[in-house]
Amino acid sequence: PHDPDGEEGSEGMRKYGQAILAKKLDEDGDFPLSTEEFLADHGDEPVRLNHEEVVSVAEVFEHVDDEELEDIVAFHRAVGQAMRAAGMWEVEPENYA
Incomplete structure (x- = not known):
């Protein structure tokens, strides 16, 4: 994949992980969401x-x-679990509690 902060920029600020994925969704029109x-x-x-x-x-x-993901909450849960399982998640909540 290309660098989202390269020549095309990222709307003035970097966005990471789930924020990037959630931005691709219309909460009212895209659910239930087929992952395929x-x-x-x-x-x-x-x-x-x-x-x-x-x-x-x-x-x-x-x-x-x-x-299939029923709503935005299910989307965030599934993606968060997937990213943690794959070692793609760097922030662990217990470190900030």
Whole structure:
């Protein structure tokens, strides 16, 4: 995937992980969401994980087990679990409690 903060920029500020993925959704019109259709539309697009690493949407979704996500909350839960399982999640809440 290309660097989302490269020549095209990222609307003035970097956006990371789930924020990038959620921005691709219309909460009212896209749910229930077929993960297969989402990948067909966005699989090659970049997701910045940190200041050095960029992966594709497809790489994140390799770890999402659900074929359909009912709403935005289910989307965030599935993607968050997938990113944690794949070692793509750097912030652990227990470190900030």
